[in-house]
Structures are given as structure tokens and as C-alpha cells.
Amino acid sequence: MAIDRKKCVLCGKCTEICLNDANELIGKEMTASQVMAEVMKDKIFYETSGGGLTVTGGEPSCQAAFSLELLTLAKDAGISSAIETCGIGARDFYEKAADLGASFLYDVKCINPVRHRILTGADNAQILSNLCYLMDRGMDLIIRLPMIPGCNDSDADIAALAAFLQEHKCRYRYAQIMPYHALGTGKSEKLGVSAAFVHDNATDAEKNRWQSLFASYGIDVKVSQ
Numbered sequence: 237m238a239i240d241r242k243k244c245v246l247c248g249k250c251t252e253i254c255l256n257d258a259n260e261l262i263g264k265e266m267t268a269s270q271v272m273a274e275v276m277k278d279k280i281f282y283e284t285s286g287g288g289l290t291v292t293g294g295e296p297s298c299q300a301a302f303s304l305e306l307l308t309l310a311k312d313a314g315i316s317s318a319i320e321t322c323g324i325g326a327r328d329f330y331e332k333a334a335d336l337g338a339s340f341l342y343d344v345k346c347i348n349p350v351r352h353r354i355l356t357g358a359d360n361a362q363i364l365s366n367l368c369y370l371m372d373r374g375m376d377l378i379i380r381l382p383m384i385p386g387c388n389d390s391d392a393d394i395a396a397l398a399a400f401l402q403e404h405k406c407r408y409r410y411a412q413i414m415p416y417h418a419l420g421t422g423k424s425e426k427l428g429v430s431a432a433f434v435h436d437n438a439t440d441a442e443k444n445r446w447q448s449l450f451a452s453y454g455i456d457v458k459v460s461q
């Protein structure tokens with residue numbers, strides 16, 4: 237089945253009548269209050285586990301007003317909150333999120349600005365500046381290192397990341413490698429678009445090499461599964 241996405245208005249009627257579940261609607265528009273009402277259903281779980289609300293994406297800073305409203309509602313409800321971010325949002329967003337007491341799961345992909353631009357299409361000056369701002373404020377930070385084999389995992393790239401982490405040691409809770417996985421390929425297929433990037437999942441050997449290289453610079457990093 238092929239869908240002409242220019243004409244589709246996302247009414248969902250085709251998903252209701254198909255006997256083979258060949259198509260499905262994923263996601264729906266909600267207000268921050270509606271999202272919070274869902275979150276509150278698990279309040280007892282948060283109280284016993286110490287967990288909370290994580291605003292993720294996409295990129296929360298791209299929907300700054302919504303994200304900040306959600307963080308405000310969480311704070312008012314006494315639920316701890318965190319943001320997963322690539323760090324490229326406006327400083328104002330991070331200032332306000334920090335004022336609301338959020339923790340940050342903060343991606344650092346590449347330290348070399350020229351290589352960062354080649355790999356992502358964007359400069360990393362704002363990203364590193366926002367990160368240092370949050371460090372200066374003493375915010376709770378987990379630095380995440382998305383590692384893609386053959387892209388940002390050369391010896392030089394890892395040496396630069398390790399030097400950055402060494403320079404800022406004790407200003408973040410821990411650093412964690414996020415190994416590349418190919419799950420996005422399936423999403424692209426479902427959306428009927430060709431994946432912007434295709435690569436095999438990172439292997440155990442690659443993960444071990446990354447972790448060992450960081451360790452050789454005295455940097456202890458976790459590795460996400």
C-alpha cells in the first residue's frame with residue numbers, strides 16, 4: 237500500500253477499517269496539561285522509584301514553550317524532570333529549564349568544529365557554550381556520546397572528546413557512550429522516506445575499542461546497550 241502523503245490529512249480512518257493492521261497512526265497532538273495528566277497516573281511509581289518526567293524528542297528546545305510548560309507543571313506537581321537535548325537550542329531555553337530544576341541528558345557528538353559541521357551540518361560552538369553554562373550553574377548533567385562507527389569514532393575524535401571530558405571532570409555526573417543503532421531505518425520505511433543515514437549497528441568490538449580508548453585517557457565512560 238502506498239500513501240500519497242501530500243493528500244493524507246491524518247484522519248486515521250484507514251487504520252480503523254484495515255483487517256490486517258497494514259497501517260497505523262503513531263503519536264497525537266496533546267497540550268502540556270494533557271501530557272501531565274498522563275504523567276500523574278504514575279505518580280506513586282515516581283515516588284517509590286525516584287523516577288520522573290523526561291522531555292525528549294526529536295529535540296525539546298525546538299518546542300521550547302511546550303517543553304518549558306511541561307517542566308513547570310512537573311515542578312508544581314513535585315515530580316523531578318529531565319531533558320534529553322542535542323544542546324543547540326537558544327541559551328534562554330536552557331536558562332529557564334535550569335531555573336525549573338531539570339536534569340540534563342546532553343549529547344556531545346564531536347569536539348572539532350569543522351568535523352562537527354561536516355557530520356551534522358551545524359556548528360558546535362553554541363552546543364558547547366550551553367553545556368559550559370549548565371556546568372557553571374552546577375546542574376545535574378549526564379553527558380552522552382552518540383558514537384557512529386566510521387563517522388565520529390576516529391582516534392583523533394575520541395582523543396578530543398576525552399580531553400574535553402578531562403577538562404570538565406567533576407562538572408558532570410557521568411559520561412555515557414550511545415552506540416549507533418539502525419532502529420531509525422524502520423521508522424523511515426514506515427514514513428515512506430529513504431533513511432538519511434544507513435549503517436550497521438555498532439558491534440561489541442567497536443564498543444570495547446571506544447571504551448578502552450577513553451580509559452587510556454583516564455576517562456571512565458559507561459556504554460549504553
Ligand code: SF4
Pocket residue numbers: 239243244245246247248249250251
Ligand atoms: S489517514 Fe488514511 S484515510 Fe485518513 S487521509 Fe490519510 S490515508 Fe486517507
